[in-house]
Amino acid sequence: MNPLSNYAFLDESSKREIRRATLKAISIPGYQVPFASREMPIARGWGTGGLQLTLSLVGKGDRVKVIDQGADESVNAVNIKKLVSSTTGVEVTEFTASASLIQSRHRIPEEPLQADQILILQVPIPEPLRLYERSEAATRKLHSEKEYSGAYLILFEQIMRYGRVSTGADHPVMVNDRYVMAPSPIPRFDNPKMDSSDALILLGAGREKKIYAVPPHTRVVSLDFKDHPFEIESVEGRCCRLCGATGVYFDELQDNETGETFYQCNDTAHCLSLMNAEDGV
């Protein structure tokens, strides 16, 4: 731990303010709470929202896990972990089950989260209506009036154009039947995990200066139409080349020698634990 800097980098009053915003976010599920996002020693857009949440919450007894696009070992995840542990001295872990705080960029772990865990998602664009309306003042009004035609219109237009909903990641969700929310660019595959989650889910957008939350056991519904129901990415017919898992989200890779396409668990910690279980370790 660097003796020159504050515990968890931020000064105490900043942490308090972030926690206040977080409490407000939990009280109004799906509502984007503005907060005075601090400049962090990692770049805006690289997870500063998630990082501020993590640093405002982390205590001496916590065990922190950081994943980027599913991987604990991704450079950005490693870098964030390094900052958290060097400013707090807390233990970091790769095991989903033993982590109390999980900061993640664009994935919800395969292993179901527990009631005593907090998932912190990094968010690039928190406003689900931005494509429809570029003014922040206008979108705030739309939220306040629960006017979400725009979110559906975007999906409708995709169906007109491409014959189906063509959102990739970040498919909008309705939270607690009140606020339409950007779930952050998690794959559609992960959207259902937000619904009635046992764990608290916090979402932080550092550059856009917003914090929002899905409290435990909150109803989260992916937006869709009756005759075009929400669909997750197809993982059918795929299995992990390492652990043999099916029905999980995969990375698509190519064998350098044969040119053959193969798949591997995207959640590397999950893959590892499956392999170890098979081995009887």
Add this chain to the structure above:
Amino acid sequence: MSDARAPGEDWVLRTNKLSKQFGDRCDLCRSVDPSVLERNFCPKCGTVYALRSVSFDLYRGEVLGIVGESGSGKSTILNCLYYDLEPTSGEVFVRDFEEGQTNIFSVSGQRRRHIRNHVLGKVYQNPVHGLRMRFSSLANIAEKLIAAGNRTVGDMEDRARNLLEHVNIPTFRMKEAPANFSGGMQQRVQIAKALSNNPPVLLLDEVTTGLDLSVQAKVLDLIKQIRRDFEISMLLVSHDLAVVRMLADRTIVMLNGTIVERGLTDQIMEDPQHAYTQELVYSLL
């Protein structure tokens, strides 16, 4: 044709003492004497009195024409009714909103949206204001259906196709964005959009202004046809008395923010009372 109706009973939209000012007002124009105004503005402070205590009823199934020169306040009426402008004072009641008991300006933003989406349809002079130019024509129609709570793509697409067919948009162009269309075609898409939720009241603001004569005729025919097919009440604003004569049952003549004459359109055309109306009618002959 209006004698079958009992006036005051069968209104679908009632406007009571609607006023709209632009500007801060001053001691001079705060005095109630309207004679201090020069046309519709205060000569001292420049405050514009766009509407001054305008009251009228729109009856079920009728087309009410509002005619006047530019600056007379006729478009301001529609802008207030559709919440594009907040009136300075006055009330508006709509039969299909809470039995016509609630002033539509006294309600929250959420309920205002409900009125815009269910009770009223508006066609703007400039299609840019009524359409999302870069979304497909089908999505433009669907926007109002979505806002009204529809969540079935198939239904909405069918309804949108029907409406677009009704306004003569060729099937193969329905997925195109209005940005690619001619002015007349854009206006027809706008009419289809305004009709999408079967509103009891349609507001038409100078819908043929700026179009070629042949295109104008087509749009006017379309409005006639819609009136037949949909049994909808319309407020038709135009500076062109010929358009009003062709479509309106009754007509209101506006000048400098006030109504100077009202009556059956035929009556007004044959026997105009106010000097300004006379001028208008004679210029038409």
Add this chain to the structure above:
Amino acid sequence: MGYVAVKGGQNAIEASIARIAYERLKHGVVLYPEHIRAGLRGLVDQVMSEASLYSEAVAALAIKQAEGSPEEAVFVMRAFRSTLPRIHYSFTIDSESMRAERRISATFKDIPGGQILGASYDYTHRLIDRELAGETDESAEAWLRQWFAAGSSGADATDRIGRLPKVIDYLREEGLMKSIEPDDRDPRDITKEALSFPTVRSQRLQILTRGQTGAVTALGYASLRGYTPTLHPTVAELRVGRLPVVVPNPFGDESDEDDGYYIGEIKVTEVESVVPASKAKGYGESELEFDIGYGICFGQNETKAIAMSLLDQCLENPIPGSATHDPEFVLYHIDSVEATGFISHLKLPHYVTFQSELDSVRRSRGPMRQRSLSDQGLGDGGSY
């Protein structure tokens, strides 16, 4: 003990960090922060201004660490700023108390106190000076000896001629300036409270003054080129000089400025621009008056301060549909740390999101047109 995670990421980062140190040191020459402070005044000023932290020493160190990249140096300064608690708010600084080194006006040829050129590149010929390549400490000393011998000094103009009156006051006395109600509300600290729209002027000025120099200049330029439908603005006064900073005495009367502590001075560039604006007189007549645009930034950073003054005036008078008059457009896009951060995040892996997009693209093309990854020549390796 079974399978363990591959530690590739950790090693890759360490190697990358070592490599950047190598790039900085490979010539075997060390750059000292005092050289940066002495010789890279423009960069130090720019970095302090964009970082909104006034410390030449920290800026020089940040520039050294960033190998001269302004965006990187600003980033380091801003992150450092986040760790500092806010102990005091200074008393409001009256910029009339500036000890000016340079002061020019484009409105009048003769202004009370006179035009003072001071140090400026404006009238240098921008030719590469090859002699600088051979400059030595000795030749610098000789130059300085000559300068002092000729009776010159480094003292500022205020020392020589006393307080300089403001050009704008001259116009104000004649009643030509738009009258503005004094606004003595406490400024809203944008670093402690998230921006919401509509904004107040104190928020706008803070964001403008710490805006990226290039971004503020570009938008100011756009306004001048025609995005602002008014007449040409004029720089009433541009000053470069030093301002004293005084903080309240925490043990005495906190409102008594005389009892406060002087903690040092900051060098700033201050600009007041005047823009003709129409004012209704009544009975349909109008007259012209001058509206003011205000720009101020740390250090000598004249283009930015002028551009800021133009944008201040733009944002005071929003025009729908004009980018430079749209507070959301201007204020959301000029911050160096935000803009460079979000652009550079595109370098991060997007494997998950891209896989999701791939799924949508493949589905929209129908089963017949699906191709395997190898056909598309994608998916090469997973190395960083």
